[in-house]
Amino acid sequence: MTVGALGWNRFAGVSRPVAVVVLSLLALLMVWGATGGVGRDYVAVAKPTSAQFDGLVGDHALYARIAQRVDAGESYYAAAAAEHRVGDYPLRPFVAVRLPTLAYIVATLGEQKAMIFLLAVGGTAILGWYRRLRTESTLPRYAAVGALFVAANLTQLAAREWLFIHEVAAGILLALALALYRPARPWWTMAIVAAALAIRETVLPVAMLFGTFALIDRDWRAAAGWLAIGLCFAAGLAAHIAALAAVTTPVDAASQGWNGQGGWIAYLSFIQASSLLRFFTGWVGALLVPLALLGWAAWRARLGLVVLLIQFGYAALLMLFARPANFYWAMLVTPTLFIGLAFAPAALTALVRSLARPKRAIPASAI
Template sequence: MAGGGARLGRLKIGGGARWNRYARWRRGPAVLLLAVLAVLVLLTASIPPTASMDGEAAAVPALSPSSDDAPANTERDDDLALYDRIIARVADGEDYYAAAVEEQRAGDYPVRPGLAVRLPTLAILHARLGEGGLQAIAFLLLAATAWAWWRRLGAEPGGARYRNFAAALIVLGGSTILNRYYFVLHEFWTGMLIALSLGLHRPGRYWPALAVAALALALREHTLPFVLLMAAMALWRRHWREGLAWLTLTGIFALALRFHLEAVAALVLPTDPQGPPWLVLDGMRGWLSKVVLSSNLRFLPHWLAGPLAVLMVFGWSGWRSPAGSTATLLLLGYALAFMLAGRANNFYWGAVVAPLMFVGLAFVPVAATSLIRAARGR
């Protein structure tokens, strides 16, 4: 009976279930991964925020300056004020590209290369719908994303027991989208749409996910790695039609991006300086600065926020399912990209993956327990 009770206890946390990736690992690989994980946790706990990270974090208020409850002395961040001016001019009927290039030039922001000028979609939507319309969309988007992940976890092996917690984590990770202060930032909308797209996706049933991803791609080109990963995963599963659909979306976006770059280039003057490079090779600090400062992790001390970010990715890796595998590859891919590219003032890029990252915390206990047992040879 005692042995049976022990086995039952193991089953309750995942035991040797096929969806539990680390339950059947051999001792050697388990010990190696635990060592790597320990090093990453210690490393991220020891990396203090830079001065620029402190400054950016302090500049983000809890409430929008347009809110009646906002502090009277709250100042609008320079980047956000720039987007405010562009949106106001578009709302007055001006051409987006003329307004964006003129405002960026007047504010000493680069317009070269063309990607320094954002895609027009969010500014046009903001101008047409207003802040009230976006507030309603933000609530619906957050609710839809939590619902989509509640459904998806219930449909994939091992996920049903975690779906309530995971849905709550999506709300926690994505709640920044409800803050009107961020409405002009493309990455916060993009991150929620990516999370919704992956939550809606089912292998072989991809049209809702594809439509949501198309909207995210129209907002920010940083969505492209997600779209390419979805295409690669579909082709790896030999779902040729789905793979072709994701690749077709990529081709359509390439044409739209070409139009965007040509529209910007037509307004660029020979005297316009080239913007600083985005390739800065900032390593682990670059990844941490983005995913921490662009999420609710910013409210925690750095020695706790950094390890939690690592554990989020680790938790995702423990769920052996189509959703778990895709999310793990996605987060690792963006982590590498953020280590290579993005200046200190580009910290908001991390919002592209921040909402999805939080779900990984739901799987940390079972993943860690299984990995430790495997390392002990049990």
Template sequence: MTHATLWLATPSRYAGLKPQAARIALALLALLLAATFLALASPGPPPVSRDPAQRAQDQADVMLYESIVQDMRGGQDYYSAAAQELRSGDYPMRPFVTFRLPTLAVVQALLPRDVTIGLLYALTIGVLFAWYRQLKPALARTPPRLIAMALLCGGMIAFVQGELASFHEIWAGLLIALSLAVRREDKWIEAVAIGLIAMLIRETAALYVGVMAVLAFAEGNRKEALGWAATVAVLAIVVALHAHAVGQVVRPTDPASPGWAGLLGFGFFVKTMQLSTALVLAPLWLAAPLIGLALFGWSAWNSALALRALAIFAVYAALLGLFGRTDTFYWGLMIAPTLLIGLAFAPDGLRDLIAAARTPRRKITITRMTR
């Protein structure tokens, strides 16, 4: 028996599940929600003081990137400026990935700061518009659509802060959200191009592109899969040239990175999602299960886009849980914009899952007849 939908326009992925499968899914959901509380024991970055006088300490990385751009406006090339600022800030300079790709800094050095911030806001508006177009047919009525858009805004709370415009993950995260929203089976070139831009700003966007390539191939969309793969090949060439350029400015005595094998686990991923979204305003004991429900909600929306989003969240959760350190929590910004939208799909998924689990088994009665 299929019930009328609550917020979704069509039944959730869990509608019509067999009772045994629904009970297993409920058990897995309970396990997921319990696992989110690991965030309570997970280490995190030191708290931000919010004192303007302490900005150099609170936003050291942002100020590093701003200083590099300022040096470039003064006539230095990117690699010399980056090496100088990294060295003066006692940052690790080996291996070469400690240097960001020059794309964002070069663009910002060519533009006035106000224009850069204007572009950031324009990109944010573009993400909002693209996701509204995606969500309008998925959600049956106006109130759920408005709630979904509010959740999208909650995921982008860090992305409309002009003082973070020099932060690479801010731009890459918005570009990933935009690429995912504009991709369609018959219209994927724009999504691929936006994904390439995201990678050229922050190379960890390659995880997103890789997921999109694999899923396109799995669905039989070979041309699309080749398109995504081609952008990875372009990135590989760019990274090779980048590594060579970094090698020209790094000295043997420069400090090396301590490594990225943080092994902080799923709880750290949950904590980064709290810190990267509007859930930072809520206590962690409340924010943690909401993040779990958001992931569940994405699994409930019966669409290919939702499966892509889930796969992307899973890959970045693995990145953060395995390789993240407390000072690299900002990697979570790569997927923060869209995560909370899943809460808009959760009511239908929960109702359908519980209803399916409670469906009584049909009893077969055998009557013995004698003549």
């Protein structure tokens, strides 16, 4: 195998100690997940007693009802405050109430057209990843199969109830933004990340990461663009806080906080519930998720590093802060996580070869 063929694989030719550490960590995470009880014990889904509306329950019903009231001409914040109170949802602090963007999109387009729009964005993301993986000169041709993993984990787009969950729309946009990301031409990625940020403020770490790389590259125009997005977001968030303060009172319910601290097993459970893995038993995800992360770690490229940092960052957030009812936060990253499985076989092969490589004999002259 030529040097060029190995160039994309970070684990090709690593030393034996490095291979031992990486494979040991991989095995530890797999065993931990397989024996840790991944599944619904860590996920709180809507109950029959939860808020209901037009066949939807829980958060789905809450956000659908708000969108309907906005469509009827009511102010978003008045509608959100009323529906939160009726469903006994918290109104404080401000992050307990979603930004109004998705509600306005659904109210303006209508449910059917909004679903078609999200399907179109999802389809574009799938095609974008296929083209990106197929045309990267350093990657093997089979890497394009990663686009199938994107498609498999966008199945929520075909279900009406997920139209109203903000992480679904933001996750689709992030998948598209990453497929289009090129440091020398970041403008499409910048616009799409800004749109995702307008839907869900938890996209902010991604914008900050891109801005950091722009600074590292000394690309001052791109850095200025990301700074402008940050400033616009701050202004929009300030307006959101002010508008919400106008319709809430000190006696309104407050959130119980975000300190789930469920750790690795909770993270795996959230990924399972938010992806195609929901159709399989928990041990399947316990094996595949670490392999997907290993695959992303293997791709020696700016995009590979960016996605790996995003996956690790949100994994940490989910492990530390997400409560069982927040499992769908994982939908921000599940569309791109399993692309890493396309790189995992080559990563494993390289690590095993490094592990099996015979030790060099010590020359007699060195003794």
